[in-house]
Amino acid sequence: MAIIVNLDVMMAKRKISSNELAEKIGITAANLSILKTGKAKAVRFSTLDKICEVLECQPGDILEHV
């Protein structure tokens, strides 16, 4: 698949740890790890919404098509 998840870049910019982000989004750290490593097959809009809210960014900042 040609979609890349750049979550770690945005997390570094906002200086937020994985555990803290997982807690704020309301998902488990294991699931966040699946998302970060690109193993996820799909992302719910509700999850994406919360990630953007917490990191104060746009979906395009996290997802990239190559």
Added chain:
Amino acid sequence: MVNELTGWSEMKSLKLSRFLVIGLFFLLIVILFTAHIIAEWFGIISVGKGLIRGGLVAAVTAMIYICDIFAIIAVYHLHKLLSNIAKNEVFTAQNSRCLRIISWCIVFAGITFIIFSLWRFEFMFAAFFAMFLGLVMRVLKNVFEKAVELKSENDFTI
């Protein structure tokens, strides 16, 4: 989940299935060691017709041995399937493999019945039912495979 009317829970139902499977396993072991007695008894009471006249007892003994081995393999996989379900691992690739093996065991038992219907045509009925059950198990396996795929998709949706 407990049924309010009967007080019958999912766990109890699973235990009953496992108990029956283990009982069936021991029955199959007994049949394995008494195959010649059953065959002799069948030779005495059987009045049917077949293409081959001689050697009925030997043929039935061989048939019981072959089918018994298929049945033991199938029961072993049923047991494995039930223990996986007890561990809450339902839609896994291993379980669909178990179902595939069970289905093939039944089909091969059906083929064995067809071969031994040369001695007694009645075995054709057994062959028909075995083939039918084998087909049902096969379709079940196809459904299971699809469920495994859907589950992995669901597990990896964050």
